[in-house]
Amino acid sequence: MSRVLKQAQGAVPAGGADPAVADIVAAVISDVRAGGDGAVRRYSAQFDDWSPVSFRLSEQEISKIVSTVPDTVLDDLRFAQRQVQGFAQAQRDSIRDFEVETLDGVFLGQRNLPVDASGAYVPGGRYPLTASAHMTVLTAKVAGVGRVAATTPPSQGAPPPISVAAMHLAGADEIYVLGGVQAVAALALGTETIAPVNILTGPGNAYVAEAKRQLFGEVGIDLFAGPTETLIVADDHADPFTVAVDLLSQAEHGPDSPCVLITTSETVGRATLRHVEELLPGMPTGKVAAAAWRGYGEVHVAESLDEAFALADAYASEHVQILTENPRRALASMSNFGALFLGERTCVPYGDKLIGTNHVLPTRGAARYTGGLWVGKFLKTVTYQEVREDLSSAQLGKICGRLSRLEQFEGHARSGDLRAARFAGAELPWAEMPIRPQSPCP
Known part of the structure; x- marks a missing residue:
């Protein structure tokens, strides 16, 4: 706990x-x-x-x-x-x-x-x-x-x-x-x-x-976007000064920007708190960042890294930064995040500005069900179908008729019946005129 x-x-x-x-x-x-x-x-x-x-x-x-x-x-x-x-x-x-x-x-x-x-x-x-x-x-x-x-x-x-x-x-x-x-x-x-x-x-x-x-x-x-969010998972290998700087880098986005630290080390957590207070007065954006930190800053100490990852997943934060001895472990341990930033060499502002991944990301827990903006968002994935063989169309038609009548969709059923009759000579009891089998499709 x-x-x-x-x-x-x-x-x-x-x-x-x-x-x-x-x-x-x-x-x-x-x-x-x-x-x-x-x-x-x-x-x-x-x-x-x-x-x-x-x-x-x-x-x-x-x-x-x-x-x-x-x-x-x-x-x-x-x-x-x-x-x-x-x-x-x-x-x-x-x-x-x-x-x-x-x-x-x-x-x-x-x-x-x-x-x-x-x-x-x-x-x-x-x-x-x-x-x-x-x-x-x-x-x-x-x-x-x-x-x-x-x-x-x-x-x-x-x-x-x-x-x-x-x-x-x-x-x-x-x-x-x-x-x-x-x-x-x-x-x-x-x-x-x-x-x-x-x-x-x-x-x-x-x-x-x-x-x-x-x-x-x-x-x-x-996306339905809310205030910028950042969350850092850190173990006892993390540098508290780096943690503090990186938290404030996102706190300056707005006075309602959540910034959360989850660490397995109380020493890292308390040192981070001290560094934040030391850094805020000298930040040109300190007034905004301070409001975010006072109102929406959190520091949690977890008993294990597994607990830290689980708690981070519960937040489903927009940005999740991993400052641990083995940062890539988070790839297998976490699933709810907008974007993941692995290791001390990788900071969230890289993603915001220039590294190449998209910075339009889910907030307010939406990372539980969606990712961020990507090239696929501008694409419509559409499907098409074509039946070229008589016997296959007839087989589909017979089964379509039976399944449709289970749901009481008689019109659907008759559309399937028609193919069964036209391409395999099946009876069509509801039609007034006989259906002549057609020649195979070209």
Whole structure:
């Protein structure tokens, strides 16, 4: 049984939205649905003080904005995007179409088809999360999506250069400077100037997350995302200073970001607590990180590594970092996590920014039933079937008839009966006209 050295003071938010947030989001979506571009422009002016002639950037505007970004920044963005593209391509290569013959002349197949259009939301606000462009735009393009529309909020009354550069380099077909619920609704529903997409992807604030929730069904979405979460499993080989630094690296995401340590060493746990308090005052983002740590930080001491892994699985955290003597043991011991980071050389910010795996990950326990955004999210796995042999069709028809009548589906049964009669001369007592056997299929 684990012991608690630090307990969270705040309650982790439930999966549902704040009713006030939900009401505001519903009103904006309703207005955009009815008013199109006019409603989008009105809300953009109200919330972001932003009402340009066109929300979509022209090729000339994009080129001008990208030219203001230093070459070193562009080189770093390209490096990160090569890593993301490479991993996404490996994922795509692992997904294959196939066709199998299950009975004589009975062919069943599977194809993986990209959606026609996707929308990528690249957040601004507290931090310009340019890495979200890599994760949402590039992954969609690797999947084969023909049209990727990317959008990001204005920053200080202008398009944010680094975000625009990231979206452009990632291959976005359309770039909009538009944020918030109005952006998500415009992409999902379409307006006079913005064509609708089939799937919405990318993180955002509580309003953006709720907009995706309310629009789900009319369009697909990647995930129901909540505050960033991190959990570290550490044994007595872990460096407490590293543990503290890595916990705070994720706590700075927001004041409601859970950050949990589960360790088999009380010494490591208590030393980590001391280092956190020493580090917080010197962090430029210390105010936010401190709020997250005070409200949602936890430290547990487990009696064994097996207990630590089991407790970590119960959390089903977005990011799980393993700082133990044999970190790869977690691969066999754990199953509930958004992404796993193995060993001291591997930190969660690598996954957030550049290592290549996708940073759009499940939160609030959703890792119990889903993984994060990946190339397959942009694909529709569809099936097809073809029967080429008379006797196989007749056999299927007879059995289909019997099974259908068990469920009292007479129409289904008759469709099967017809094949049995047409391709094997079976009787068709319910038909007024005789069924002539057909020649074999070509």
